[in-house]
Amino acid sequence: IAGITQAPTSQILAAGRRMTLRCTQDMRHNAMYWYRQDLGLGLRLIHYSNTAGTTGKGEVPDGYSVSRANTDDFPLTLASAVPSQTSVYFCASSDGDANTGELFFGEGSRLTVL
């Protein structure tokens, strides 16, 4: 079934540890995004990539890094996790048509940093 796959679905992590959240899509979408969702707040963009080989910073990029080596994969790395990074992380993609902007989301990765 075509879509976006995220891994892991859930993780508990000690503060200071490095963590990579994986995201893979098979829809050949150009644009990909990482959001975090926290209770009472709207989705906040961490990083994005408009096409393979390029990345950009979103609203809350500090403490996170991404790479886009190919069209399908867009991993998000926390170099040294802190408790404030406890959140649900969603990866999303779109076909790059800025005029419609419809996003397709993965099922999310729930991360707890202790």
Add this chain to the structure above:
Amino acid sequence: GQNIDQPTEMTATEGAIVQINCTYQTSGFNGLFWYQQHAGEAPTFLSYNVLDGLEEKGRFSSFLSRSKGYSYLLLKELQMKDSASYLCAVMDSNYQLIWGAGTKLIIKP
């Protein structure tokens, strides 16, 4: 700053109609989106408005007034499966999506 406002929670009865409002203040406007998100699941696209007026799609309709910075999502013939959060998002002049915190809709029998 940029701001999207929508009610935190609403309750409605199965079979009834409910209107979820969204007001926005953004730097530029390139469209307004509604997404549905069931608890513990990913958001899924419902509708897109870029011109003023009403867009109807089955039991769901979305309205936009750009001059008022206002939209609503209208859900008719409510079903229990409509219990979810409804997210309003606006695309600004940089084609970045600004998201509201979402409205949790509770449907009662």
